[in-house]
Amino acid sequence: xxxxxxxxxxxxxxxxxxxxxxxxxxxxxxxxxxxxxxxxxxxxxxxxxxxxxxxxxxxxxxxxxxxxxxxxxxxxxxxxxxxxxxxxxxxxxxxxxxxxxxxxxxxxxxxxxxxxxxxxxxxxxxxxxxxxxxxxxxxxxxxxxxxxxxxxxxxxxxxxxxxxxxxxxxxxxxxxxxxxxxxxxxxxxxxxxxxxxxxxxxxxxxxxxxxxxxxxxxxxxxxxxxxxxxxxxxxxxxxxxxxxxxxxxxxxxxxxxxxxxxxxxxxxxxxxxxxxxxxxxxxxxxxxxxxxxxxxxxxxxxxxxxxxxxxxxxxxxxxxxxxxxxxxxxxxxxxxxxxxxxxxxxxxxxxxxxxxxxxxxxxxxx
Amino acid sequence: xxxxxxxxxxxxxxxxxxxxxxxxxxxxxxxxxxxxxxxxxxxxxxxxxxxxxxxxxxxxxxxxxxxxxxxxxxxxxxxxxxxxxxxxxxxxxxxxxxxxxxxxxxxxxxxxxxxxxxxxxxxxxxxxxxxxxxxxxxxxxxxxxxxxxxxxxxxxxxxxxxxxxxxxxxxxxxxxxxxxxxxxxxxxxxxxxxxxxxxxxxxxxxxxxxxxxxxxxxxxxxxxxxxxxxxxxxxxxxxxxxxxxxxxxxxxxxxxxxxxxxxxxxxxxxxxxxxxxxxxxxxxxxxxxxxxxxxxxxxxxxxxxxxxxxxxxxxxxxxxxxxxxxxxxxxxxxxxxxxxxxxxxxxxxxxxxx
Numbered sequence: 067x068x069x070x071x072x073x074x075x076x077x078x079x080x081x082x083x084x085x086x087x088x089x090x091x092x093x094x095x096x097x098x099x100x101x102x103x104x105x106x107x108x109x110x111x112x113x114x115x116x117x118x119x120x121x122x123x124x125x126x127x128x129x130x131x132x133x134x135x136x137x138x139x140x141x142x143x144x145x146x147x148x149x150x151x152x153x154x155x156x157x158x159x160x161x162x163x164x165x166x167x168x169x170x171x172x173x174x175x176x177x178x179x180x181x182x183x184x185x186x187x188x189x190x191x192x193x194x195x196x197x198x199x200x201x202x203x204x205x206x207x208x209x210x211x212x213x214x215x216x217x218x219x220x221x222x223x224x225x226x227x228x229x230x231x232x233x234x235x236x237x238x239x240x241x242x243x244x245x246x247x248x249x250x251x252x253x254x255x256x257x258x259x260x261x262x263x264x265x266x267x268x269x270x271x272x273x274x275x276x277x278x279x280x281x282x283x284x285x286x287x288x289x290x291x292x293x294x295x296x297x298x299x300x301x302x303x304x305x306x307x308x309x310x311x312x313x314x315x316x317x318x319x320x321x322x323x324x325x326x327x328x329x330x331x332x333x334x335x336x337x338x339x340x341x342x343x344x345x346x347x348x349x350x351x352x353x354x355x356x357x358x359x360x361x362x363x364x365x366x367x368x369x370x371x372x373x374x375x376x377x378x379x380x381x382x383x384x385x386x387x388x389x390x391x392x393x394x395x396x397x398x399x400x401x402x403x404x405x406x407x408x409x410x411x412x413x414x415x416x417x418x419x420x421x422x423x424x425x426x427x428x429x430x431x432x
Numbered sequence: 433x434x435x436x437x438x439x440x441x442x443x444x445x446x447x448x449x450x451x452x453x454x455x456x457x458x459x460x461x462x463x464x465x466x467x468x469x470x471x472x473x474x475x476x477x478x479x480x481x482x483x484x485x486x487x488x489x490x491x492x493x494x495x496x497x498x499x500x501x502x503x504x505x506x507x508x509x510x511x512x513x514x515x516x517x518x519x520x521x522x523x524x525x526x527x528x529x530x531x532x533x534x535x536x537x538x539x540x541x542x543x544x545x546x547x548x549x550x551x552x553x554x555x556x557x558x559x560x561x562x563x564x565x566x567x568x569x570x571x572x573x574x575x576x577x578x579x580x581x582x583x584x585x586x587x588x589x590x591x592x593x594x595x596x597x598x599x600x601x602x603x604x605x606x607x608x609x610x611x612x613x614x615x616x617x618x619x620x621x622x623x624x625x626x627x628x629x630x631x632x633x634x635x636x637x638x639x640x641x642x643x644x645x646x647x648x649x650x651x652x653x654x655x656x657x658x659x660x661x662x663x664x665x666x667x668x669x670x671x672x673x674x675x676x677x678x679x680x681x682x683x684x685x686x687x688x689x690x691x692x693x694x695x696x697x698x699x700x701x702x703x704x705x706x707x708x709x710x711x712x713x714x715x716x717x718x719x720x721x722x723x724x725x726x727x728x729x730x731x732x733x734x735x736x737x738x739x740x741x742x743x744x745x746x747x748x749x750x751x752x753x754x755x756x757x758x759x760x761x762x763x764x765x766x767x768x769x770x771x772x773x774x775x776x777x778x779x780x781x782x783x784x785x786x
Contacts, residue, residue: 113597114708119607140597289757297760298713303609303705308495312751315488316480320630334609334705341704345494345622345634346487351615366541367611367705 104161104400113140124389145169189399199418209405209419219265227273246285247327249293252301303338310342328359333368336361382426480755486629497640505691506718508684511664513731514581521592524711526559526696531610531706539612543603560693567689571682609707621701648736665732724774
């Protein structure tokens with residue numbers, strides 16, 4: 067018995083090792099002889115982020131198609147880890163860094179990376195999680211590929227406002243002429259989360275006021291923040307689910323103060339909120355009681371929910387488009403050209419090398 | 433019971449004034465947790481009426497029931513003076529596996545598009561098996577190599593996290609959150625058990641209760657349970673009196689792993705969206721609930737009723753502070769204070785004995 071167990075354990079460990087090595091480490095594609103072939107190191111802020119994972123898949127494919135040698139890193143949500151990974155990569159002879167920075171709250175982390183890269187004259191492309199203009203302008207071989215963080219919030223707000231104007235009476239369950247909403251924020255101190263949380267409501271209010279409707283009202287008047295945030299900073303479905311279930315204990319049909327609208331920083335949280343609503347009989351497939359829920363990302367799960375009428379809308383982030391832009395810019399960098407050379411088709415900020423991939427509103431397949 | 437109460441009363445009467453004062457002080461301190469809960473509930477109810485409305489109470493019970501299986505599992509490892517840091521990641525892995533095997537057949541982004549409809553029970557057994565294997569690795573390493581569970585599970589939680597990340601890149605999933613779950617599965621977990629005052633009680637409350645009862649039987653009525661306490665309080669003594677220490681330790685971890693598997697199975701459908709962050713930090717809440725409820729790191733001490741109480745207190749804090757619209761930052765601080773105070777009071781009992 068004991069022997070069998072130890073054999074089993076050893077086998078399991080070996081298997082884990084093989085699997086581990088198979089998926090990590092260098093992946094070199096193509097012949098490596100062409101001009102653009104180089105050694106690209108890509109630093110993701112966290113492998114656990116669903117959207118970033120789709121970017122990673124798309125980007126890995128780009129590198130392979132272009133025959134560029136690449137190495138992926140998982141920052142695991144910790145700037146310290148990522149900075150050390152960058153330093154190690156530079157010392158191992160990286161030709162180009164593609165960085166999805168962890169810490170967006172201040173410039174320190176980005177500057178540390180820039181300074182280290184400068185010493186070795188290695189180009190740096192930041193993506194997705196935005197760094198400040200000063201960081202990008204501080205180094206001629208630096209660019210940023212991402213979205214305009216504020217845009218997602220603005221678009222979400224605009225989408226919500228338009229939806230509410232059209233469906234005001236249906237959404238206003240208790241007929242008090244006001245829509246009460248819940249807001250779930252993904253992470254405290256994250257610029258994108260801040261902007262989405264702020265602009266989605268502001269812009270929805272703008273549309274509502276233009277059409278002579280009352281502004282949105284946060285469901286819990288005694289909460290001055292007007293949002294609830296994932297304490298672990300994971301933008302997780304679980305946080306939204308727990309908050310929503312708890313809120314529904316106090317705000318429901320029976321009390322005549324049901325939450326009439328749910329706004330989420332991302333689709334994961336929207337799914338969690340919908341799951342909580344379902345437990346109390348709302349937002350079921352084909353059900354007659356549905357609270358409008360809005361997210362951001364347009365994950366496949368959200369698209370499916372929207373197609374079934376369990377969710378209203380989301381904002382699409384174009385993972386493929388972003389990967390393509392990064393790969394093009396990286397080719398420029400490896401070819402000793404300006405990072406944004408030949409990228410005139412893209413939306414680029416005026417005074418800084420920042421490429422903006424546009425968001426799109428998603429309300430279902432046309 | 434009544435007789436015991438009577439003699440107790442007589443004892444108190446027989447004490448002199450100083451002893452009496454000490455007796456009441458001790459009683460107050462030892463039951464301070466209950467007193468705290470009652471005061472907290474009354475305060476929250478006054479400040480935010482509706483806290484004790486049926487819908488709210490059902491929510492607190494539901495949240496507690498969902499957290500129970502993991503706490504029950506990790507409790508056994510604490511009784512052995514150990515801990516289990518891999519609990520959360522184990523829940524994450526089993527949740528992702530459950531979800532991926534039980535997606536709607538017509539779901540556009542199905543992880544395994546050609547997967548036939550699998551009976552729920554098969555998936556349940558599969559994730560229980562995964563949990564058990566993870567537990568076996570933990571328990572075997574602790575028992576056989578004499579490593580501290582902290583080290584072993586620190587290692588295995590990393591391994592499990594890596595496996596989750598690899599697993600999520602499978603099929604055409606691309607690391608996305610797994611959702612679009614089969615109606616059979618969601619109604620099995622989230623479906624309505626019965627309705628009180630218009631509020632549905634979800635099925636998983638029943639499972640939480642059943643697992644608690646099962647665990648009570650294992651802890652109190654089986655030789656394995658008694659061995660666990662014996663090993664926890666003194667492994668050498670247990671060994672001398674004929675308990676197979678290694679097998680008991682391994683068993684406790686396997687049992688814990690099974691509980692995590694069940695927890696993952698429930699969480700996957702409860703949350704509805706499963707990613708690599710599922711289960712993150714769950715073990716900390718589980719361990720906190722256990723120590724608040726008097727499962728002691730001293731070893732060999734703990735009661736199922738204590739774990740239930742600990743889980744309830746944590747959920748009361750969460751919902752109560754949300755009802756009061758207290759900033760989330762304060763929730764951390766209050767949780768920390770409660771853990772510290774609860775353990776300090778608990779420890780006093782043993783310090784006095786020594």
